[in-house]
Amino acid sequence: MLNEYKLELLDVSKEFNSRGETVKALDEITMKIPDHKFISIIGPSGCGKSTLFNIISGLDQPSDGELLIDKEEASGTSGLVGYMLQKDLLLPWRTILENVILGMEIIGIPKKEAKEKAIPLLHRYGLKGFEYSYPSQLSGGMRQRAALLRTILYDRDVILLDEPFGALDAQTRANMQEWLLDLWDDFQKTILFITHDIDESIYLSDEVYIMTARPGKIKHRLKIDLERPRKPNIITSKKFIELKDEALTMLSEEVLKSQQMEMQAN
Structure with missing residues (x-):
């Protein structure tokens, strides 16, 4: 029987020591990613998205929980993605x-x-x-x-892309999105994609994970039930706009919380 999931994070948490205090970056993250899927992760700045990628890549280890790739424990093992x-x-x-x-x-x-x-x-x-x-x-x-x-x-079967188009101008970014979808379709990789752009996350993905303000948790998993192949004009469709409104509402709540936390810290 084929394994249903290529990548699994099971109750993964991460704590750091900072100036003698314990800071929790991630709190019981659970994600189960099927093979050949395109998954985006969005959340407010500082919510632990890059920390999550560092754990998946083996550059860092979780404080608690498990990381599985093809059902094998992979925590702290680099070179697998x-x-x-x-x-x-x-x-x-x-x-x-x-x-x-x-x-x-x-x-x-x-x-x-x-x-x-x-x-x-x-x-x-x-x-x-x-x-x-x-x-x-x-x-x-x-x-x-x-x-x-x-x-x-x-x-490697799993590819992590941490805001790869963030520094590009709008037209180049749109071209690169099309190019990436062609590449993904040709090579059938499992892609996890961090972005701050809600439109980009919906346009590219099968699912979008929305994270909370720090400590980062999974607030919601948004299923993107838009047909493939996708073309740029899909962003004007009723379904796309509904998905965007749902994601924006949830993300805005967490951005506000993050800003309030930052103000209190200062």
């Missing part, structure tokens, strides 16, 4: 092709073989002619394409 931050983190002294194959090199694929695998994908996904350019010669959107291809070619 692909992880991309908002900054593309391309190495400036390496060409785009050399940057894209970096993950494959890390997992032991010979450089020649890695290049042979990467070049057709660079051509297919909008980077043909830029294989031997350097990051400084590319636009922000093209650098993000290279960084995303590098993450995909690291060849």
Whole structure:
């Protein structure tokens, strides 16, 4: 029998020590993510979204609870998922092709073989002619394409994307959303996507998890029952607007709480 869930967080909590005090960042987070789904996570600043990604990626360990990948305990184990931050983190002294194959090199694929695998994908996904350019010669959107291809070619079933389009202008961001959906559909990865943009979260996702103000909990899981493939004009549909209103109402409550907490702390 196939495993129903690719990734599971079961009552995951995280505490930090700060200036002699214990600060709870996450409080009993439970998420059960099926294979090949696109999941977005939204919440007020400081609610623990990046902390959650650090736990899933193995860069940090939960204080309590379990992290399972394919039903196997994975807490504190790095290298099991692909992880991309908002900054593309391309190495400036390496060409785009050399940057894209970096993950494959890390997992032991010979450089020649890695290049042979990467070049057709660079051509297919909008980077043909830029294989031997350097990051400084590319636009922000093209650098993000290279960084995303590098993450995909690291060849992990679960991909974490932490606000990858946050620094892009509106038009480039819209283009990258379309590009990412094509990539996701082609490679059938499980994607967890952090964003502050409600429209983006609904447009891209199968489900949107809405987190509370710190300590971060799961306030609501919003099922996005919009047909795929999706096109930009869907954002004007009645169903999209209803989903947006629901998410915005819940998120606004938590943003207000977060602002009140910050004022009290100061």
